[in-house]
Amino acid sequence: MRTVAVLAFDGMSPFHLTVPCLVLGDPGGRPDRYDVQVCAERPGALRTNAGFGITVEQDLSIMDTADVVILPSWNPSLEPSEHLLSVIRRAHARGATVVGLCMGAFxxxxxxxxxxxxxxxxxxxxAELQSRRPEVAVRADxxxxxxxxVLTSAGTAASLDCCLHLVRTQYGVEAAEEVARSIVIAPHRSGSQAQYIPVPIPPDPSDDVIEKAMVWARARLDQPVSLDEWAAAVALSRRTFTRQFRARTGSSGQAWLLQQRLDRARLLLETTDHPVERVATASGFGSSAALRHHFHAVLGTTPQRHRQEFALA
Known part of the structure; x- marks a missing residue:
């Protein structure tokens, strides 16, 4: 079990505080993965920006032993105390994973x-954060x-995605999908997906040809999928399909498909004893050499090592 310290502060959004507690706390009746505790620089009664108060019992000392330190938000108009910053630095220096969600990136x-x-x-x-801290590269895309x-994320729903990614990284794909089912969110949105896509979602879901294309491709992950065949499946030209897919998802079709194949391979490695060659075939990589290449390039590990880390007892 990993211990998690979540920072609360006076005037914060209760939604942002709830996100790590919801995703890591006890989803699906699995309290054996994380021990989540909320802390504050000054414990006691705190206000929220939603018009009600909360009570926090723990102080920042729990960050000194936590495996994961989560900063779920912050008010940019507040100057963080040197005490709070030093606690964050100490936690990071001793090896804790530090997560800044939304404004927690400040x-x-x-x-x-x-x-x-x-x-x-x-x-x-x-832009405001970049002007304050030119020492870091601030991404909004x-x-x-x-x-x-260190993990950081955009706001609201992206905070859920980031916390779910943490579960996926620390406990595997099956655990992350279990949590996603429990709290009824998408099991995986790639971190490289765009924050804001200036294209309206079709009012009628049946008109969303890109969603149809995603469903079509997921059902065929064990097969070669050419871009022309994929576009034809939803009656679009290759050029139109490519443009609409990027506008709809923020990534290319091939990048999205690779991520789906990697997720399928990780799930099979975690939940079956299939040989790596069989896993590679079932997830559409064709050969164990191709699977190993993409595992190393994207995940920085090997299929065998991933299985050792996440295989079910």
Missing amino acids: LVAVSGIADGREVVTHWRFA VLWSDLGD
Whole structure:
């Protein structure tokens, strides 16, 4: 079990505080993965921006032993105390995973633990954070970023995606899908997906040809899928399909398809004892060599090592 310390502060959004508690707390009746505790610099009664109050019993000392430190939001008009920043730095220095959700990326950036690297925050506040902390590269074009030791995300729903990604990274694909089913959210949205896509969703779901194309491709992950065949399946030209897919998802069709194949392979490695060659075929990679190549390029590991880490007892 991993211990998680979640920061609360006076005047924060209760939604942002709830996200890590919901995703990591006890979804689906599985309290054996994370022990989630909420803390504050000054414990006691705190206000929220929703018109009601909360009571927090723990102080920041729990961050000194937590495996994961989550900063679910922040008020940019507040100057964080040196005490809070030093606690964040200490946690990071001893190896804790630090997660800044939405405006929590301000605390990550100001603490200095991401200097020389990138952080993600809500697109509306990205320019402000960049002007304050030129030492980091602030991104507003993706949902979340995982640097290994530091994770940051855009706001609201992207915070859910980032926390679900944390579950996926630490406990595997099956665990993440179990959590997603329990709280009824999409099991995986790639961090590289665009935060804001200026294309209206069709009012009638039956008109969403890209969603139809996704369903069609997911049902054929074990088969070669050419771009021409994929476009023809939803009666579009290749050029139109490519343009609409990127506008709808923020990524190319091939990048999206690769992520789906990797997810299928990870799930099979975690939940079956199939040989790697069989896993590669079932997930559409064709050969174990191709599977190993993409695992290393995208995930930084090998299929065998992934199975060792996440295989069911």
